[in-house]
Amino acid sequence: MENVRATTRPALWLMVSIILVALNLRPSMAAVGPLLSAIRGEIPLSFSLASLLTMLPVMAMGLAMFFGIGVSQRLGEQRTVVLSLLIIGVATASRLWLSSAAELIVSAIAAGVGIALIQALMPALIKSRFGNNVAVCMGLYVTSIMGGAAIAAAFAPLVMSQTGSWRMGLAAWAALALLALLFWMAQRQSIPPLPAQTPRRESFFANSRAWLLAFFFGLGTASYTCVLAWLAPYYVEKGWSEQNAGLLLGFLTAMEVISGLLTPAIANRSRDRRLVLLVLLGLIMAGFCGLILSPQHFSLLWPCLLGLGIGGLFPMSLIVSLDHLDEPQRAGGLTAFVQGIGYLIAGLSPLIAGMIRDQLGSFEWAWWSLTAVVALMMVMVLRFDPRYYAKHIA
Template sequence: MEIARATSRPAAWLMLGIVLVALNLRPSMAAVGPLLSAIRGDIPLSFSLASLLTMLPVMAMGLAMFFGIGISQRLGEQRTVLLSLLIIGVATMSRLFLDTAAELIASAILAGIGIALIQALMPALIKSRFPDNVALCMGLYVTSIMGGAALAAAFAPQVLRHTGSWRVGLAIWATLALLALLFWWTQHANTPVAASAPARKESFLHNSRAWLLAIFFGLGTASYTCVLAWLAPYYVEKGWSEQNAGLLLGFLTAMEVISGLVVPAIANRSRDRRRVLMVLLGLIVAGFCGLILSPQSLSLLWPCLLGLGIGGLFPMSLIVSLDHLDHPQRAGGLTAFVQGIGYMIAGLSPLLAGVIRDRLGSFEWAWWSLTGVMLVMLLIALRFNPRDYPSHIR
């Protein structure tokens, strides 16, 4: 995909467009947790079945990553973004009319496919258009993703309270897709369409470093998806109202936004990201331990620590992948592989946590399991020495 470096004004408009798109990549999942008890009041859902509302779109995101790059090369950036936003908007709006668990889950899968097409495209686009500020721009992009989650988590219960309908609370986020769709449509004349010959497709299936990066991304994202799905229900079970539990999840995602902005800027000073990764993983471990041992006292501290850790870890996992290759297309192919495998790993975590809750009557063992996963990730992070990157991926 040949893309000329953007000049300052077009670059600013492009970054605004990326932010508007990114805001659409999590509300379809983030709005579910705070509204879960209201949904379960209308539709019979066990916790295991409810976990599919987060698990299946994440799995769909993983599978769609493997053909997302090919679709973007055939359609061009502009058309790929428009198609993805249309899919997300239709999937989200359809929730106004759903009456069964199967229909709700189908809408979640459809949204996941739309999300994946965008997420396969964006890392390569950012690396090619903003080559001197990859970490900063990836931070802004990922922060906007988490900002969309924060909006949905905090305001979906408010919509429920004012309208009396959880369906409206889930469907209202289609307006974000419409806003982004209109922006990208009106920018058609100013946005160069990538019309390049398809690049040689490179397979990373037999590269051990690509698999290690994918596992690292997947395990880190597992903590994000599990918290997104179950933090609010966890606190509702502790006696909190849906509104306050949703606000707590919104607070956590707001901390993710702050960390997603600040951490890549700090990490941009050095190509060695290991120290930053270890600090972030330590914050997540402390947050999970607090959720287990003292969920009611210092109840804002634990989501704060989790949000700061998860919010920085998400973009840093992608940035470390991009660091391995200088060529934008090859780096984009690598991040598509990393996200494809990673999201399929991460998609299992809400299901496993839901099964644990159904079997043991508490989410606390899920938090303990994720704590152990973070300790494993600390050991993996030590292996990301930038001096070794050329020997792992040539």
């Protein structure tokens, strides 16, 4: 089937629907951090237990990279997105009636399942529908994911203050799922379904370069998940209000959006991505050092540095993986493996940071640990010489 042109009205509606769907892939996690002190005021919740609210959805993303495509092939892309949005919407709305930590965690797991199914499907859907504009459309999709996190982090405390309920601050984002569902249902009849495709069978489990790329992606995403879970609680402990801490996290994710759009365009000038990767990692390291050594001074600078570094690192990690293989189907299989293993690694970081906070009484040691991880990643970058990609991935 010929790719849908980005200039047609059905394709425009499809892209708007994809953007609205992508906005739903982070609010269920991003809204928790700014409201955590209010939640812990009513529900007994250790920092280790609270970390599960970020950890479990991220782990689900990893597992879905191995199983989610099979689900979408059984149900079809349209029904898979509808089902996923329904799961996210119901799980988010259910938080209006929460009364225990177990119920909060179950809602996070349910939302994570819906997020995971969409995140496994959407890159393939974009590639099949927008073959002439994959980079632009993927950029809009990834930017919308980060934008959803920014909106939830910034406005969840405002919703709480206006309604007097942290439950409403968590549950209000079900409205985003309803909006996305309405748009998706409206456009689903305008574009015919794709013909069935044979699933990829190649395995990268025995390839050492694939594992290196997976660890690189996972360690980089660990910084994102940890900051998403704990930056706002860290500043609330420093005396900030929930609303100001949420706005700070929203500012960081806004910087991620900017970097996520600009960095791939800058890096596209050369196939050797190592300098760009080192600069991004340097920004992240400087941001963590600032959080540790001077959190109250230049308090906008450190989230700015972290956001610019993390926001650019996410797409660049995937681009480096794609660079290793020229054949699109094999490259897609490699990036699915990289994300699958990577998200499983990244999901552990909020739990480890929460345990560190419970045991040592401070998040500073978690930031130091992530700084050491970034230093390790700088060493890993030196291995990404494009002249030897074919040799390493063979």
